[in-house]
Amino acid sequence: MQDDPAPVKYAPQRLHAIRGELLHFVADPADQGATSTEHLPDGVLLIENGHITECGPADALLSRLPAHIPVTDYRGKLIMPGFVDTHIHYAQTDIIGSYGEQLLAWLEKYTFPTERRFADPAHAAEVAGFFCDELLKNGTTTAMAFATVHPTSVDALFEAAQQRHMRMIAGKVLMDRNCPDFLADTAETGYADSKALIEKWHERDRLLYAVTPRFAPTSSREQMTLAGRLFAEHPGVYLQSHVAENRGEVAWVTELYPEARSYLDVYDRYHQLGVRSVYAHCIWLDDADRQRMADTGATMSFCPTSNLFLGSGLFDLDRAHQLGVRVGIGTDVGGGTSFSMLQALNEAYKVLQLNGQQLSAERAFYLATLGGARSLYLDDRIGNFKLGKEADFVVIDPAATPLLARRMAHTRTLAERLFVIMTLGDDRCIAATHLLGERAYVAQS
The missing domain is CATH 2.30.40.10 (Urease, subunit C, domain 1)
Known part of the structure; x- marks a missing residue:
């Protein structure tokens, strides 16, 4: 360290x-x-x-x-x-615009080989600098980002953001199964590394830490338990993950966690829902799930460009709003196809059109600014x-x-x-x- x-x-x-x-x-x-x-x-x-x-x-x-x-x-x-980007992967900068896969195949073909390189601190630092500059070039001043399983990848991103005075929320990915050996941590090392990173970075200048289980299929029950423990042990930290992005993913979670009522319920069982927990996608949820997110104060990140690019499905903004769920916008680079929040709003309008809903320009820019701040519980600051x-x-x-x-x-x-x-x-x-x-x-x- x-x-x-x-x-x-x-x-x-x-x-x-x-x-x-x-x-x-x-x-x-x-x-x-x-x-x-x-x-x-x-x-x-x-x-x-x-x-x-x-x-x-x-x-x-x-x-x-x-x-x-x-x-x-x-x-x-x-x-x-x-602009406030509530979900993005800095380590996927170099695979943006990669052809032809849906979620699970995308991870195997593009994401995992790319993230392997972030064991190298020099590589992580170079990508982190480019990533932060690209956000600023697109008017994004606050972002919630995934790093990789490597603690050095978190250090690199926070250092780059700190140098630029950006507000950045990020964390080390937790992943101890259903992934290549070269990216696997263990429940114990994931917990220890995350704890050390929280102590080093959380609330230093404008930086905030997020406990980051990649998604339920790539964490064992023990790791999910320890992720929930980290979230509870460190008041003020965030938790970020993915839920119900793709129908094949949902079916896989049902096989891995047959005791859970739903995909979201997996996270709930491991005490990962609450204020400052942010879940990307949230497409294939039912009203019981949405209501649970509202009741616990959890946030949805609506990622329109990646949902269209990966063929995942159409987000239901109206129902989330009716049930009182906090919603922000995420670019989700590299499954998302642009760092631009303007382009994310463009695609959000189209997603909602396909879903029989409307998005006014005023509401779109609210979601990209104050709505994003509220979804991250930062509206007292930005x-x-x-x-x-x-x-x-x-x-x-x-x-x-x-x-x-x-x-x-x-x-x-x-x-x-x-x-x-x-x-x-x-x-x-x-x-x-x-x-x-x-x-x-x-x-x-």
Whole structure:
């Protein structure tokens, strides 16, 4: 185990202002309609020590600012809270866009051989740096990520995120059966390695740890027991896994855990449902499962691009909402086909169309910002521009391409503009990304 890294001092101790078109959410548009949205066509964020001290109309705020306060002028651009990606695999960066398999075959053919390389700290560090930069290039400022079974892979990701001042939630994969020998840990080593990583990284700067059983089929009953124990023993840590992504996977879990009522019930039996537990996919669940997630405070991560790419199925957002389940959006790279949350929202709209449901542009961007923050129980720190929040935000260029500019000329409302951005937009729309008020990415002119 490496020595504990030194804390990183984030933002300069200074007051500065950001000017542009501001948009953020104070509630779910599905619940509160137009009152959920706050929009300032010409607004200013005041930021000090990395946190928002005021948000309001430019004419009112600028008139009382001392002349020496620097103002970054983004007029003509749309400024929103940074995007929150609730499920992604950093170690799968190099297999994004791999052809032709569904979930279980995908793991065998692509994932496991790729993850083997993360035993090498130099390789893990190189991928982690690229991964974090790619997130920032796409406007994502907070992510919940899987590493691999190797503790060095966790160190590499947290070090890269810490250097960039990103908020990152991650953990070592637990996997002691039904996987190649070169990736298998044991129940005991998985527990010990995870415990050491929690002590090293959890709540260091902006980093948070997630206990990470890959999914029920690749953990023995003993490992599942110890994963639940880790979750209980360390208040404030997260737990992340996968559930009910693919029908073949669901059938396999039924064979492996015949005593469980359902796939989700496996996790419940091992005390892995609760506040800050996040489950990717959640497609092949029934209402008893959804209600149990709502009752325990567990979160669903809706991963539309990977669900379509791997042929897994269609997420039921309406039913999750009706039963009160927290939902965030995940890109799920590398089964997902883009780091862009804009493209994830684009595909989410299509998934719901196929499922007989609708996704408004306002609600889509809520899910990518405040909704994501709520799903991770971080809405006291990030997700909108309320007083005291961490100043993570993305600057979107609505005319980033000739087609976008042409299409925008034919829009009349904010909702239309947002819908165009999420259907035609990608990383080219991201003019800048700020972490704790400071510019962490700027598009090349």
